Amino acid sequence: MNPARRATATAVVLAAAGALLSAVAPAASAAVSCASPTYQRQFFANTTFSGTPKKTDCDATVAEKWGTGAPATGLPKDNFGVRWTVTRDFGSGGPFALPVTAQDGIRVYLDGSRKIDLWKNVSTTQKKTVNVTVPSGKHTLRVDFVNWTGAADVSFAYTPRTTPDVDKVKPLVPAGASVAYDPATGRAKVSWAKNKEMDLAGYRVYRWPSGSPSKAVPLATTTATGYTDTTLPVTGETFFYGVRAYDKAGNESAGTAGKPVTTVDRTAPGAPSGLGIADASEANGLRLSWSSVPGAASYRVYRATGETGTYTRLGGTAEPSYRDATAAVGTAYSYRVTAVDAAGNESARSAALTGTRRDDTPPPPVTGLKATPTDDGFELTWDKNPAPDLLRYSVYAGRILSDGEESVCSASEAAWLMPDVTSYRYTTVPDGEERCFFVDAVDSSWNSRYKLTGEADVVVATEPGAPAEPGTEDEVTGPAS
Structure with a gap:
């Protein structure tokens, strides 16, 4: 029950020329502004709602049981009228129920169009519910109630019908969507304005990567007008956010335009493999x-x-x-x-x-190589190689090939010798035949100067038993093959 406040009158007594003048001014109904969706309520001392209201105030609901007394000071206990008016935004609109109870008369208007008319003097409370479809946007409801005689009671409501078989109207798209990104925390806060829907159930927040359509599964569901995403990947990628409203019948609005966020990149690549x-x-x-x-x-x-x-x-x-x-x-x-x-x-x-790291430096060249003819071949001797990591000596023997301008020792390995051996006896050479020799040093990393450069110090000698040709007993150096 919302009791009316007493209206007061001001008495002014003036003295003029020895006479008393008395004036009583009735209080006028001051202009009252009521914030939607609160009703403006007006009290009339008649059933025709004529003249100046005796009182105007704000009322959150239409729900009164005044009984047989006057509802406000200055009003009679019978034959009075009360009018409630409200203009509000119904969002996307949709199906509504208008239930009323009254003793005595009640009329309900939507944008000036009468929807309920129970306008008669009764001794018991009368009830009625009317279903209407309210268009989207702002609309005005007006409730007129009169009491002719006897007890006075009245109630009115406008209630969304939210069953899926009745309500097929989608909510409006949430307005004012924005997103703020905090690089320090890697979080994104999505905000939007409160939806005007009276049957609003909540909001669904969606996130999707750049270049991909919005996902069918929402990131979050909330009844608030903001959401902070703490699961945003910090990969340097761009993501978009959108918001949709949904009502109690399960209808979902279209989505807001995607709001982009480019994240900081704090995601490391995978560790290398195959080392x-x-x-x-x-x-x-x-x-x-x-x-x-x-x-x-x-x-x-x-x-x-x-x-x-x-x-x-x-x-x-x-x-x-x-x-x-x-x-x-x-x-x-x-x-x-x-x-x-x-x-x-x-x-x-x-x-x-x-x-x-392997040693890639070959031993120094073998020096001091001599080929001394014997009865059955040659005795080769050389200086000990100074390489500290010497692994072996490779002894090469072959024949001299000449094209008239250049002579080459065409040789192959004849023996492998331990690093402490500095001589080798080469046998089975027919008398009078010429041979060429060189020795290569190989270290423990298998470095070989001959294999690295293709060059070696060559010695040429002739086996005794045939007349020696001039120069055959001299040392000859040159390329080997």
């Missing part, structure tokens, strides 16, 4: 290689003196390989590699790989 030694004897270093990583802009190489040791950053490269020029020959190192994307995010480290 291996591409070439342990590459000139001036040891070369590593690995499989390319999608999204990697560069790679970082880390090295330790043991697999479980402390890894320090060795260098970087834009290619899936790296030459460790600082690795000491013969020392084992462990390596790990990471991938780095364009935003500077670094991946986890690869599995460790242990490798040793």
Whole structure:
């Protein structure tokens, strides 16, 4: 029950020329503004709603049980009228029920069109419900109630009909959608204006990546007018947000225009795999290689003196390989590699790989080679090679081939000798035949100057038993093949 306030009159007594003048001014109905959806309520001292209302105030609902008394000061207990008026936004509109109860008369209007008419003096409460369809937008409802005699009571409501078989009207698209992105937290806050729907059930927030349609499954459902997305991938990609309203009948509005957010990139690429030694004897270093990583802009190489040791950053490269020029020959190192994307995010480290830089420097040339003829061949002798990692000597024997301008020793390996051996007896040479010889030193990394350069110091000699030709006993040096 919403009791009316008493209207007061002001009495003014004036003294003029020794006479008393009395004037009583009735209170006028002041202009009253009521914020929608609150009703403006007017009280009339008649049943025709004529003249100036005795009182005007605001009323949240039409629900009164005045009984047999006057509803407000200055009104009679019978033959009075009360009018409620409200203009409000119905959003997308739709089906509504207008239930009323009254004793005595009641009329209900929608935009001036009468929808309910129970206009008679009764001794018991009369009831009625009328179903109407309210268009979208703003509309005005007016309720006129009169009491002729006896008790007075009245109630009215306008209620959305929300069953799916009745309500087929979609809510309006939420207005004012916006999104704010916080790079520090990687969160996006989506906001929108409150929907005008009276049967609104809530909102659905959608997110989809750039270049893809909006997803059918909402990211979140809420009854608020904002949502903070804490699951946004921090991958440097662009995502869009949209909002849809849905009502109690299950109708969903169209979506707002997509609002873009470009995230910061804090997602590292995958760790490199396939780490291996591409070439342990590459000139001036040891070369590593690995499989390319999608999204990697560069790679970082880390090295330790043991697999479980402390890894320090060795260098970087834009290619899936790296030459460790600082690795000491013969020392084992462990390596790990990471991938780095364009935003500077670094991946986890690869599995460790242990490798040793091979010696790529061949021993110095063998010197002092002599071929001394014997009864059945030649006795070869040479100086001990100074290489500390000498593995063996390879003795080559062959024949001199000449085209008239150049002579070449066409030889093949005749023997492999231990590093402490500096002589070799070459036999089974027919008397008087000429042979060419050279000796190559090979180290423990299988470096060979002859195989590296194709050159060697050659000695030519003739087996005794036939007249010696001039010059055949001299030492001859030159290319070998």
